[in-house]
Amino acid sequence: MVVGAINDGGILYGLLAVGAGLATGLAGIGAGVGEQGIGAAVVGVVAEEPGFLGKGLFLMLLPETLIIFGLAVSLILMFAWTPFA
């Protein structure tokens, strides 16, 4: 039955979608955890010295690439990798 279910495109496609969702979602959590500390520190610095806004933004946006990695994996799963096509 299990073999039959895996061979069935429907379930496999469902699992792919779940995997894609997890890839983006978990990467998003990771990026958020990374950004929280930086964000707080940047707000502190900018309150003291507004001229640091640009550099603060730079630091704050660094971990954001993480979620793009997750998204790249999702896109490949959903659009590029089609084992049952």
Added chain:
Amino acid sequence: MLRPVKMSRVVVAGSKDVLPPVIEKLHELRLLHIVNYNGSQPEFELGKPIGKAREYSEDLIKLRSVARYLDIKNKAPDVTYPDSQVISQLDTLLNSVGDDVTSTFERIVQIDADVKVKQDQINAMRPLAILPLDLDDYYGYESLSVFVGTVASAVDADVARVSPNSKVFSGSSKNATLTAVFAPAAQAGEVAAVLAEHGYSEISVPKLEGSVDSAIATLEGQIKSLEGEKGPAVKKLQDMKKQYEDMFLAADEYLSIQTQKAEAPLRFAETANAFVVDGWVPTTDLAKLKSEIESAAGGHIEVQVLDDNEAENLVEGGEDVPTKINNPAIVRPYELITRLFAIPEYKEFDPSLLIFVFFPIFFGMILGDIGYGLMTMLVLVGLKKKFRTPGWQQLINIVMIASVWAIIFGALFGEIFGPLGLWGKVIGQLPEHEIEALKAAGLYFGEGVYGPLGRLGPMGMLPMDRLATNAVLMLIGISIFIGVLHCSVGSILGIKTELNYGEKKHAYFERLPVLLFQVFFSLLLLGLILGNMVLVGAGGLVIVVSLVMMVMGPEGPMGLAHVPFYVSNLISYLRLLAIGLASVGLAFAANQLAFYVIMPMLSGGATESSEFTIPAIIVGILVLTVVHFINMLLGILSPFMHPLRLHYVEMFTKFYSAHGGGVEYSPFGHVRRYLKA
């Protein structure tokens, strides 16, 4: 454009007799970026202020305090005044107008304080109304101590126990029990202790006369008359503000200019009979500066230009060359993004032009919707009239130029408030057989049609529905390609910057390998996708070469630690596709919800658009508007932030600000805003 304006180092030396006209001329020209003399040479001392420096600064302080009372802030000028008018009115402004404003303002402050005192008295007295005593009963005794306040429980019995001769008045309101105890002064201590046990909390009774109710009525009458007086006073200040606002700003500017001129010698070097000014001037304006100063000083001055070697020595000794950014008017708004990060150093590139080229394209590629683009444009045209300060104007111009690109990409993507294909279905223009044929041929890029024009471009790719699989795959490729291009431009500028600083090793073994690595890494990926082994082999070979170069670079083997960063740089450009997908997805969902869920449901299961009932259409359009509005707000914010990141993180790290920020060129002088030039 890409480089800051070339500067020359000048030394101006002259007789002290011509100091005032020279300062006047320098201020008027606004060309010389003065290098402050730090007093390090024993032959020269620091200059002293000339003229009425002290008087001007005292006037300025007084003027600003009056302006603060009138709540005058910097704003775009409505009228400008000539200097002569300001000078003639300055005395009036500072004295009669100033005194009038000050006394009116102080009166308002006094009224507010009085009203507050009276209000506090009323609040304190109000509970006393339940006791059968007049206000003058509470004070004026020599042998009696008076306790007035709230208590938690009845105190009569306990007070009588410690002080039989005392008199207790009590009353209850709905919140608390009020007690007034009159005890002989000798037993005050015992009574206080007893009261404390009952949770006594004192009320301070104001020293007034008559019954509590009449006293409250009197105070309320007084408050009313005080407030009656305050109204006209506030109105008077508002009228005065309206009348004198521009004059005050002009006077402030006039006094600032005078103070600046009078205090200028503090930045000069001086001997007993001469002065010396060091500074930087744009090379193109050198001749003008020289001839103008010489004619102003009547020849008693020497303007000397240092040659490049001497200037270079000074820079190595720690002097900063000021950076004057110079861009055409259309690029100028994008200087805001550069400045937000850092001012370029004199030898660095000014990236504003590159931001002008790439930023709007990125914004447009992400937003990519004719409807959203037009709406953004309309809103900004309105905002532009409202927010007239330079900062806001720059920001608005940035987004305005970008939204033109959003409209262009909207046409390529076939989106007007969501994918055009859906609209085509709603208004019944969709040729089903054509879609089936395209799907069968594997060339299906979405359902969009341009009315009778049909599909355009190579293989009928346009309009490219971003939600279709083929379009997503194609846009992944395009995004990475743009990324390689963007990063390569950054790397090339990085190599040139390092060469400008004379750092050959950094240029060829730190910047160049990054360029090679990123370009050939993407070629290798392309080769893998196309199955072209020649491309894979060439890519792999050059990557190995670039890695070897990194190891030979200034950081040694540690240079390899950055390799993951260079790979993630390229992947990062996927956001150009990804953020756009999110926004087009939401727009698609909004349309789907309105046309395929809400409207059919509310019209009792009708599926054809001609069968929808009027209320169903109204509710549907309402939902459509709300969701599109939210999507548009998000859709302006993220297409702004993410390209910003792509510039700051992915591009600037390749060439910008590696040598620390620069100093902005700020020539001696003053921009006249409120005074006639």
